[in-house]
Amino acid sequence: VGGANSAGQAAVFLSQVAAHVRMLVRGPALSRSMSRYLSTRIEASAKISVHTRSEVIELRGSGHLQSVRWRDDSTGESLDTPSTNAFLMLGAVPNTAWLTGCLETDDKGFIRVGGDVADTSAYPDGSRPTGLESSIPGVFAVGDVRSGSVKRVASSVGEGSVVVAAVHQALERG
Numbered sequence: 001v002g003g004a005n006s007a008g009q010a011a012v013f014l015s016q017v018a019a020h021v022r023m024l025v026r027g028p029a030l031s032r033s034m035s036r037y038l039s040t041r042i043e044a045s046a047k048i049s050v051h052t053r054s055e056v057i058e059l060r061g062s063g064h065l066q067s068v069r070w071r072d073d074s075t076g077e078s079l080d081t082p083s084t085n086a087f088l089m090l091g092a093v094p095n096t097a098w099l100t101g102c103l104e105t106d107d108k109g110f111i112r113v114g115g116d117v118a119d120t121s122a123y124p125d126g127s128r129p130t131g132l133e134s135s136i137p138g139v140f141a142v143g144d145v146r147s148g149s150v151k152r153v154a155s156s157v158g159e160g161s162v163v164v165a166a167v168h169q170a171l172e173r174g
Helices: 005-015 036-044 151-174
Strands: 023-025 048-051 054-061 067-072 077-082
Touching: 005 023, 005 048, 005 054, 005 151, 023 054, 036 048
Parallel strands: 023 048
Antiparallel strands: 054 067, 067 077
């Protein structure tokens, strides 16, 4: 999710290991917020599909992500796409209003994690979120959407790879 250079770089990177990468972009075109070289590379990739004027409206699943519900704002059509992963590359203005009442965010809408989480009532036995874990046990935030992140694709990819072990630990906890 995202349409600037960080999202484009992540899409190209992920297309090397994923069966398919679907980019959801709020704006009307990649060229408005992405370098020409990168947008040309994305448009030429058979493993990346770009959906402009689109936004996530719901994440669905039971115990783990199973699908992403998104809306094509140019047609109003809502679609469900089976997915076990979602990456938000939102930059300086996060589109996280849909998380209100679900995950704790800072005053700018970025997701709080680890020691920055104030409300730990969802955690059992007085425990606290660790590292990149949000205010909900087993839900992690990395990259641009995380409060305090440096907003660079390299750090986002690094955080994503680091959080894999934490996801496995969360799944073991049940």
